[in-house]
Structure formats: structure tokens, C-alpha cells
Amino acid sequence: MATTTALASSDLKAVQAGGLIREDVMNKIWDISRIPLPFTDMVGSGSADNEYKEWTQDELAQPDTANAVGDGADASGNDTKTGARVGNHHQISDKVVEVTYRSTASNTIGRAKELAYQMTRRQQELRRDVEAIALFNQASVADDNANDVVGKCGGLPSWLETTTINGTAGGFDLATKLTVARTPGLKAALTETQIRDVVEGIYDEGGEPTKLMTIPAVIRKISEYLFTSSARVGTIMSDQGKSREKAAALGSVNVFVTDFGTLTMVPNRLQPKHKDSGASDDVADVFILDPEFLSLCYMQGYRTDELAKLGQKDRRQMLVDWSLIVNTEKAHGMIGDVDFTTPMLS
Numbered sequence: 001m002a003t004t005t006a007l008a009s010s011d012l013k014a015v016q017a018g019g020l021i022r023e024d025v026m027n028k029i030w031d032i033s034r035i036p037l038p039f040t041d042m043v044g045s046g047s048a049d050n051e052y053k054e055w056t057q058d059e060l061a062q063p064d065t066a067n068a069v070g071d072g073a074d075a076s077g078n079d080t081k082t083g084a085r086v087g088n089h090h091q092i093s094d095k096v097v098e099v100t101y102r103s104t105a106s107n108t109i110g111r112a113k114e115l116a117y118q119m120t121r122r123q124q125e126l127r128r129d130v131e132a133i134a135l136f137n138q139a140s141v142a143d144d145n146a147n148d149v150v151g152k153c154g155g156l157p158s159w160l161e162t163t164t165i166n167g168t169a170g171g172f173d174l175a176t177k178l179t180v181a182r183t184p185g186l187k188a189a190l191t192e193t194q195i196r197d198v199v200e201g202i203y204d205e206g207g208e209p210t211k212l213m214t215i216p217a218v219i220r221k222i223s224e225y226l227f228t229s230s231a232r233v234g235t236i237m238s239d240q241g242k243s244r245e246k247a248a249a250l251g252s253v254n255v256f257v258t259d260f261g262t263l264t265m266v267p268n269r270l271q272p273k274h275k276d277s278g279a280s281d282d283v284a285d286v287f288i289l290d291p292e293f294l295s296l297c298y299m300q301g302y303r304t305d306e307l308a309k310l311g312q313k314d315r316r317q318m319l320v321d322w323s324l325i326v327n328t329e330k331a332h333g334m335i336g337d338v339d340f341t342t343p344m345l346s
Contacts, residue, residue, distance in 0.1 A: 035124050037131045038268045042211060044295035046325060051090045051143065051151065052177075053297050057328050058083035059206065086172045088179070088326070089140045090299050091153040093129050094319035095122035101312045115314050119304065123318050126302065131270045134296065134324045135287070139170070139181040153323040154179030156294075156332075157285060163201035163333030165194050167277070171329070187276040187283045187339040190218060192225065192346050196258055198288050198333040203260035207290050207331040212256060213266040214286040215273065217340040222265060225344035226253045263288065276337050286335040293331040297323045 143151025161171030167185035307315035
């Protein structure tokens with residue numbers, strides 16, 4: 001058998017350093033980190049003129065079954081109520097990009113200009129940061145304007161105190177005008193009774209919750225439980241508006257009907273996990289919400305500023321000055337410290 005002396009591709013690859021064959025690289029970047037923002041998309045938005053955004057809360061008194069006066073009696077007493085004045089501090093979140101002139105001029109994979117690409121990606125990350133922080137158990141902090149104390153808005157768990165299960169609730173402190181972070185409890189399996197209790201508690205306070213939002217792992221546990229024989233569900237049915245002759249096999253439940261409201265289950269991959277009171281295991285919170293009484297507030301919307309040049313570098317800062325508005329925390333509830341590794345129970 002003759003031995004060939006022709007130049008082979010393996011010879012070209014072996015040339016120092018790095019070979020002579022141009023690699024076949026697809027001119028596209030494949031990214032699986034999606035941009036959906038479930039919480040941001042479901043709540044409203046507003047604006048602010050000051051760093052500390054305030055609003056008032058009020059509610060009707062409980063029915064008075066002894067409300068009777070005599071014929072011709074003089075009016076007496078005073079039933080007026082002032083309600084409560086609460087507020088949340090704003091928080092500035094940012095991303096900074098520095099790109100050299102040479103990198104911008106280079107022919108890179110999947111993008112035309114490196115500076116533009118980096119700005120687009122960091123802006124997407126900034127929006128994801130806001131989504132996660134709004135759902136994080138973070139107490140509000142007043143900014144001292146000297147960078148010694150950085151201002152922070154109170155996250156949703158720090159507002160909820162009336163209808164909560166597990167841990168020790170935080171809430172708004174009227175004396176300090178700050179929210180207090182909740183104290184986690186021990187991890188525990190989620191139960192159907194807990195969900196029903198929270199919905200009933202919100203309803204008793206006058207709320208009408210419509211959303212159950214939590215991490216995907218817990219949404220799966222709920223769905224799996226509702227298909228078990230222990231689930232107290234009368235009928236699992238999905239009306240697709242199609243003929244029953246060709247029905248699809250449905251393997252999930254995304255709507256949970258309770259006695260006091262219908263909950264749409266919303267998985268949120270950006271919702272933060274946290275440690276339980278033992279600081280050993282990751283746990284998750286389950287929020288039961290009425291989006292009508294929630295919004296994100298912006299003192300300055302998402303913006304991009306050109307920073308001073310440093311040598312051969314272009315610099316940009318993307319930032320947003322924002323806060324979370326919980327119009328009334330009684331319209332919402334939560335089940336804290338859920339062990340998302342164990343099945344849901346009755």
C-alpha cells in the first residue's frame with residue numbers, strides 16, 4: 001500500500017502556533033437566559049418626584065351590629081378615620097460597560113459592534129436585577145447621600161405582615177418609616193391547607209388575590225400534587241374550546257380554584273431563594289398577590305449615560321432609580337420557607 005506525501009489538513013492544524021486552518025465558528029450567539037419578567041409585567045408602574053415615595057392606606061371599619069340610634073336623637077360620636085401614611089425608599093441600580101476602541105473595531109462573533117452588544121446585554125441584566133430585588137427579603141434603607149449608607153427599597157417580603165405563614169413577619173415601622181425584613185423559619189413542605197388559609201385570610205381582610213407566584217420547582221410540586229389522589233379537587237378539567245373527540249393529555253395544572261378566589265400560578269425563575277433559619281438549606285417563598293395593589297415606581301427610568309473616557313476606552317453607565325409600591329399589604333399574603341425538594345402535602 002502506497003504511502004502518500006500529500007499535505008493533509010492534520011498537517012495544517014499542527015503548524016505552530018494554533019495551526020493554519022480557520023475554524024468554522026457559527027456567527028451567532030446562542031443564549032438560553034430569557035428576558036421575561038413575570039412580576040414586572042403583572043404589576044403597574046408609576047413615577048416619583050422624591051427619593052422617598054409615600055402613599056396613604058385606608059380601609060373600611062368592620063360592620064357594627066350594634067349600630068342603632070333612637071328616633072330624633074342628636075348625632076354624637078365621630079367615625080372619621082385618618083388611615084396610615086407609609087412609604088418606600090428608592091434604590092439606584094446600575095451596570096457599567098468599558099470597551100476598548102480596538103475591541104469595538106474587531107470582527108467579533110455574533111455582534112457587529114462590541115460596545116452596542118455589551119450595552120444591550122447589560123440593560124437586560126439590569127431589568128432582571130430589579131425583578132429579583134423587588135422580591136428579595138430586603139429592609140428599606142435611607143440613603144445618606146455620601147455613599148456610606150446606600151439607599152435600598154424594601155422588598156416585597158419585608159412588607160407582608162398580616163397574612164403570612166412560617167417565620168416571623170416584618171412590616172412597615174411607622175416610627176422609623178422603614179420596612180423590617182422578615183425572619184425566616186425552618187424549612188417545611190408546602191401544603192394545600194396553607195394556600196387555602198392564606199387566600200381566606202386575604203379575603204377576610206377585603207382582598208381579592210388572583211396570582212400565586214413562586215419559583216418553578218414549587219410550581220411543579222403544586223401541579224404534581226393536584227394530580228394525586230390526596231388532592232381535594234372535585235374535577236381536573238381544562239376547557240380548550242375544542243371538540244372532546246380529540247382531547248390532549250394534560251400533565252400540569254396552572255389555575256387553582258379556591259373557595260375565595262381563582263389563582264393563576266406564575267413560575268418566576270428570577271425570584272430569589274434564601275436560607276432557612278438554620279442557614280443550611282435553600283428555601284423559597286410562595287406569594288399570593290393581587291397585582292392591582294402593587295407597582296414599580298421610577299424616579300428616573302432606565303437610562304444610559306456616557307461616562308468620561310479613560311485612555312482608549314469607551315465607557316457607559318446604565319442605571320435606574322426605582323422603588324416598590326405596596327399600596328396595601330393586606331391585599332397580599334405569603335407562605336415562607338418552603339422546602340422545594342419535598343412533595344406538596346394536603
